[in-house]
Amino acid sequence: MRFTWDAGKANFNLQKHGVSFQEATTAFRDPLSVTGYDPDHSTDENRFVTFGVSNQGRLLVVSHTEEDNVIRLISCRLATKSREENL
Template identity: 45%
Template sequence: MKNEKKRGVSFLEGSSLFRDPLFVVFDDPDHSQTENRYIIIGHSSQNRLLIAGYLERAERVRLIWARKTSRRERKPSGR
Protein backbone atom coordinates (compact mmCIF):
# COMPACT_ATOMS: atom_id res chain seq x y z
CA MET A 1 0.00 0.00 0.00
CA LYS A 2 2.80 2.39 0.95
CA ASN A 3 4.74 1.56 -2.22
CA GLU A 4 1.67 2.15 -4.39
CA LYS A 5 1.05 5.55 -2.83
CA LYS A 6 4.71 6.59 -3.10
CA ARG A 7 5.65 5.04 -6.46
CA GLY A 8 2.37 4.37 -8.27
CA VAL A 9 2.90 0.59 -8.44
CA SER A 10 1.26 -2.01 -6.20
CA PHE A 11 3.23 -4.98 -4.94
CA LEU A 12 0.71 -7.20 -6.72
CA GLU A 13 1.62 -5.60 -10.06
CA GLY A 14 5.33 -5.58 -9.13
CA SER A 15 5.30 -9.29 -8.37
CA SER A 16 3.88 -9.97 -11.84
CA LEU A 17 7.33 -9.09 -13.27
CA PHE A 18 8.42 -12.65 -12.47
CA ARG A 19 5.89 -13.95 -15.01
CA ASP A 20 7.38 -11.91 -17.87
CA PRO A 21 9.29 -14.47 -19.98
CA LEU A 22 11.86 -11.80 -20.89
CA PHE A 23 12.56 -10.33 -17.42
CA VAL A 24 16.17 -9.44 -16.57
CA VAL A 25 17.75 -9.70 -13.10
CA PHE A 26 20.84 -7.90 -11.80
CA ASP A 27 22.70 -8.22 -8.49
CA ASP A 28 22.22 -5.21 -6.21
CA PRO A 29 25.19 -5.31 -3.80
CA ASP A 30 25.01 -1.56 -3.10
CA HIS A 31 21.92 -1.82 -0.90
CA SER A 32 22.84 -4.56 1.57
CA GLN A 33 25.98 -6.17 2.89
CA THR A 34 24.16 -8.84 4.88
CA GLU A 35 21.66 -10.13 2.29
CA ASN A 36 21.78 -10.83 -1.43
CA ARG A 37 19.52 -8.28 -3.10
CA TYR A 38 18.47 -8.18 -6.72
CA ILE A 39 16.89 -5.82 -9.23
CA ILE A 40 14.40 -7.11 -11.78
CA ILE A 41 13.24 -5.29 -14.91
CA GLY A 42 10.35 -6.51 -17.01
CA HIS A 43 6.80 -5.97 -18.17
CA SER A 44 4.06 -6.24 -15.58
CA SER A 45 0.66 -7.87 -15.97
CA GLN A 46 -0.59 -4.39 -16.95
CA ASN A 47 2.06 -4.23 -19.71
CA ARG A 48 4.05 -1.49 -18.00
CA LEU A 49 7.85 -1.62 -17.99
CA LEU A 50 8.76 -1.75 -14.30
CA ILE A 51 11.84 -2.10 -12.14
CA ALA A 52 11.80 -3.64 -8.67
CA GLY A 53 14.12 -4.60 -5.85
CA TYR A 54 13.78 -7.90 -4.03
CA LEU A 55 15.55 -10.49 -1.93
CA GLU A 56 15.14 -14.21 -1.40
CA ARG A 57 14.50 -15.58 2.09
CA ALA A 58 13.84 -19.21 2.92
CA GLU A 59 13.06 -19.98 -0.72
CA ARG A 60 10.56 -17.11 -0.89
CA VAL A 61 10.84 -13.85 -2.79
CA ARG A 62 10.30 -10.65 -0.80
CA LEU A 63 9.59 -7.61 -2.93
CA ILE A 64 11.10 -4.49 -1.34
CA TRP A 65 10.02 -1.82 -3.81
CA ALA A 66 8.63 -1.48 -7.34
CA ARG A 67 8.23 1.50 -9.67
CA LYS A 68 7.92 2.52 -13.30
CA THR A 69 11.22 2.73 -15.14
CA SER A 70 12.63 6.20 -15.76
CA ARG A 71 13.21 7.55 -19.25
CA ARG A 72 16.94 6.93 -18.80
CA GLU A 73 16.35 3.32 -17.72
CA ARG A 74 14.14 2.67 -20.77
CA LYS A 75 16.75 4.04 -23.19
CA PRO A 76 18.91 1.31 -24.76
CA SER A 77 22.48 1.40 -23.47
CA GLY A 78 25.23 2.70 -25.68
CA ARG A 79 23.21 5.54 -27.17
Protein backbone atom coordinates (compact mmCIF):
# COMPACT_ATOMS: atom_id res chain seq x y z
CA MET A 1 0.00 0.00 0.00
CA ARG A 2 1.38 3.40 -1.00
CA PHE A 3 0.32 6.75 0.42
CA THR A 4 0.60 10.33 -0.74
CA TRP A 5 -0.58 13.69 0.56
CA ASP A 6 -0.15 17.42 0.25
CA ALA A 7 2.49 18.64 2.73
CA GLY A 8 0.60 21.85 3.50
CA LYS A 9 -2.61 19.96 4.19
CA ALA A 10 -0.71 17.52 6.40
CA ASN A 11 0.71 20.37 8.50
CA PHE A 12 -2.70 22.03 8.76
CA ASN A 13 -4.29 18.72 9.80
CA LEU A 14 -1.68 18.17 12.51
CA GLN A 15 -2.27 21.66 13.92
CA LYS A 16 -6.08 21.40 13.76
CA HIS A 17 -6.68 17.77 14.77
CA GLY A 18 -3.44 16.72 16.49
CA VAL A 19 -2.98 13.73 14.18
CA SER A 20 -0.16 13.39 11.66
CA PHE A 21 -0.73 11.84 8.27
CA GLN A 22 2.13 9.45 9.08
CA GLU A 23 0.11 8.13 12.02
CA ALA A 24 -3.01 8.02 9.83
CA THR A 25 -1.33 5.57 7.44
CA THR A 26 -1.01 3.06 10.28
CA ALA A 27 -4.81 2.91 10.71
CA PHE A 28 -5.00 1.09 7.37
CA ARG A 29 -3.01 -1.80 8.88
CA ASP A 30 -5.62 -2.34 11.60
CA PRO A 31 -7.12 -5.76 10.76
CA LEU A 32 -10.48 -4.53 12.08
CA SER A 33 -10.50 -1.26 10.14
CA VAL A 34 -13.67 -0.36 8.25
CA THR A 35 -13.75 1.61 4.98
CA GLY A 36 -16.83 3.06 3.36
CA TYR A 37 -17.71 5.25 0.41
CA ASP A 38 -18.34 8.93 1.30
CA PRO A 39 -21.12 10.11 -1.04
CA ASP A 40 -21.41 13.51 0.67
CA HIS A 41 -17.86 14.47 -0.33
CA SER A 42 -17.54 12.67 -3.67
CA THR A 43 -18.62 15.39 -6.09
CA ASP A 44 -15.29 15.76 -7.94
CA GLU A 45 -13.72 12.41 -7.05
CA ASN A 46 -14.61 9.19 -5.23
CA ARG A 47 -13.81 9.68 -1.56
CA PHE A 48 -13.72 7.13 1.21
CA VAL A 49 -13.60 7.18 5.00
CA THR A 50 -11.63 4.61 6.96
CA PHE A 51 -12.05 3.99 10.69
CA GLY A 52 -9.05 2.24 12.22
CA VAL A 53 -6.84 2.09 15.27
CA SER A 54 -3.41 3.62 14.71
CA ASN A 55 -0.08 2.38 16.00
CA GLN A 56 -0.58 4.90 18.84
CA GLY A 57 -3.74 3.07 19.91
CA ARG A 58 -6.06 5.89 18.82
CA LEU A 59 -9.25 5.34 16.82
CA LEU A 60 -8.92 7.54 13.74
CA VAL A 61 -11.29 8.72 11.02
CA VAL A 62 -9.30 9.06 7.78
CA SER A 63 -10.71 10.69 4.64
CA HIS A 64 -8.97 9.63 1.43
CA THR A 65 -9.14 8.80 -2.26
CA GLU A 66 -7.57 5.86 -4.05
CA GLU A 67 -6.27 5.63 -7.59
CA ASP A 68 -3.89 3.10 -9.13
CA ASN A 69 -3.28 1.50 -5.70
CA VAL A 70 -2.12 4.82 -4.22
CA ILE A 71 -4.08 6.23 -1.29
CA ARG A 72 -4.12 10.04 -1.12
CA LEU A 73 -4.90 11.28 2.37
CA ILE A 74 -7.23 14.27 2.64
CA SER A 75 -7.76 14.58 6.40
CA CYS A 76 -7.68 12.59 9.61
CA ARG A 77 -8.92 13.16 13.10
CA LEU A 78 -9.71 11.31 16.29
CA ALA A 79 -13.06 9.54 16.29
CA THR A 80 -15.62 11.15 18.56
CA LYS A 81 -17.34 9.13 21.28
CA SER A 82 -20.57 9.04 19.25
CA ARG A 83 -18.72 7.64 16.22
CA GLU A 84 -16.97 5.05 18.40
CA GLU A 85 -20.31 3.91 19.79
CA ASN A 86 -21.79 3.56 16.29
CA LEU A 87 -19.01 1.29 15.03
